[in-house]
Amino acid sequence: MPETKRSILRRAGTFLRFVQQQRARLPQLAAGLPAPDPAGPLLIDGSESDWTPCGLSVARGDRFQISARGHGWLAKGLGLVFEPQAALFVRIGGVGPVRRIAAADWVFEAWTNGEVEILSKGLSEFADRNGTLLPGKRPAMRPGFSVRTARTEAQCDGTGVPADWxxxxxxxxxxxxxxxxxxxxxxxxxxxxxxxxxxxxxxxxxxxxxxxxxxxxxxxxxxxxxxxxxxxxxxxxxxxxxxxxxxxxxxxxxxxxxxxxxxxxxxxxxxxxxxxxxxxxxxxxxxxxxxxxxxxxxxxxxxxxxxxxxxxxxxxxxxxxxxxxxxxxxxxxx
CATH class of the missing domain: 2.60.120 (Jelly Rolls)
Structure with missing residues (x-):
């Protein structure tokens, strides 16, 4: 059997149901979203064409914390929004690996030497493990994420990932x-x-x-x-x-x-x-x-x-x- 597709009419019906669902949820959703910290040293909204340096240089083994606040609307009328823990990536020294914060406050142990950099990925896609972005438009998702970085003595955060995965x-x-x-x-x-x-x-x-x-x-x-x-x-x-x-x-x-x-x-x-x-x-x-x-x-x-x-x-x-x-x-x- 070749790949199957639903009819345009049926998919249009699904989209209309999606619009109705999202608009009904929008007031409650918007009221509960975190706002960017107005005093945050960095504000990114996903329109950046490259990674943003944080001004913090680390050595392998140092622990540092990323604290991010805010949200970014992909399409506000449809209730499509990203929070930092779904979209904010980190790399060090301009090279991979790239890593995503799994919560609004996340402690990493530096995996190499260099300056910490951040990126709001949104729906963009990486071309390689160094975090090079594939070509394409990156519309602003405002109001954006405010981001703080700092060294810390706190323990690294873990994901609870099962063994061998x-x-x-x-x-x-x-x-x-x-x-x-x-x-x-x-x-x-x-x-x-x-x-x-x-x-x-x-x-x-x-x-x-x-x-x-x-x-x-x-x-x-x-x-x-x-x-x-x-x-x-x-x-x-x-x-x-x-x-x-x-x-x-x-x-x-x-x-x-x-x-x-x-x-x-x-x-x-x-x-x-x-x-x-x-x-x-x-x-x-x-x-x-x-x-x-x-x-x-x-x-x-x-x-x-x-x-x-x-x-x-x-x-x-x-x-x-x-x-x-x-x-x-x-x-x-x-």
Whole structure:
């Protein structure tokens, strides 16, 4: 089956429902957002074309705190807004790795020598691990984030990431996933995280992805195939060609629906397969088994790559800012 698309009429209906939902929420949302600190030494709004130096130089092993306040409207009329913990990235000395603060106040241990720099990423995308931005417009998201940096003796903050898993560098660290290596808990609240575990498995006709999941609540009440309704939970496999196939639980798309990610850059790499849909089965454990090569062929066609290189867990609620909770366990590629 080739990639499937819903009709323009049905997608337009989803967008109208999204507009109604967001406008109803807007007064309460706007009233609860933090404001930038007017005395903050730095104010960035996402329109900057490059990283902003903070005026603090650190040496490897130094601890320093980033404190950010404020918010940035991506589209105020639609209630689309980012807070610092979803969009503010840090690097040192003009080179990677880039890292995201996972809370408004976050303590890092310096991983290299140099001046601390910050960037409000928004919907921009990195071209490399040094934080070079891909070309594209970066509209201001005002009022913006006020940012303070300072050395500290406080302990470094942690994400609670399970053993053998790591956050995808281009999305950044978060406080979304906790638990054990084979029993991972997901808690979402206007946040985003992609967790990865490296594997190296030949992809044959018998290669199987198996897992158990318990989804208690979904981060969207609307079909997730529009950019600003693309809040979802899924498990994915990444292949040696850089593409990934994600199996998601959708709020409103039909089971078996296959679609490219609606977000820029991601649309070239990520394909979604709706494995379960709607409220039926929420709050219950389900065991899933997928023959990966057959699914790749059906969703993406030929040629089928030779190896699976990573397993992903994906959780996003930054657009509609709804909470969600799930668990994944007994994940196996064999």
């Amino acid at each position: 790591n956050y995808l560098w281009r999305i950044g660290e978060a406080q979304v996933f906790t638990g054990e290596r084979d029993d991972v808990e997901v808690s979402l609240d206007a946040s985003v995280g992609i967790l990865q575990r490296d594997v190296d498995i030949p992809l044959t006709g018998n290669t199987l992805l198996e897992w158990d999941w318990l989804v208690e609540s979904l981060p969207s009440a609307l079909p997730e195939d529009l950019a600003f309704t693309h809040d979802y939970l899924s498990i994915a496999v990444e292949f040696e060609n850089g593409r990934d196939l994600t199996y998601m639980w959708s709020a409103g798309l039909d089971e078996g629906h296959i679609f490219r990610c609606p977000l820029d850059w991601w649309c070239d790499w990520e394909t979604h397969w709706v494995l379960r849909s709607g409220p039926t089965g929420l709050g219950q454990w389900h065991n899933e088994k997928r023959l990966i090569a057959a699914d790749y062929r059906e969703a993406l066609g030929e040629p089928v790559p030779a190896r699976v290189v990573r397993v992903w867990l994906i959780a996003n609620s930054v657009f509609q800012r709804q909470s969600a909770h799930a668990r994944f366990r007994n994940i196996r590629v064999a």
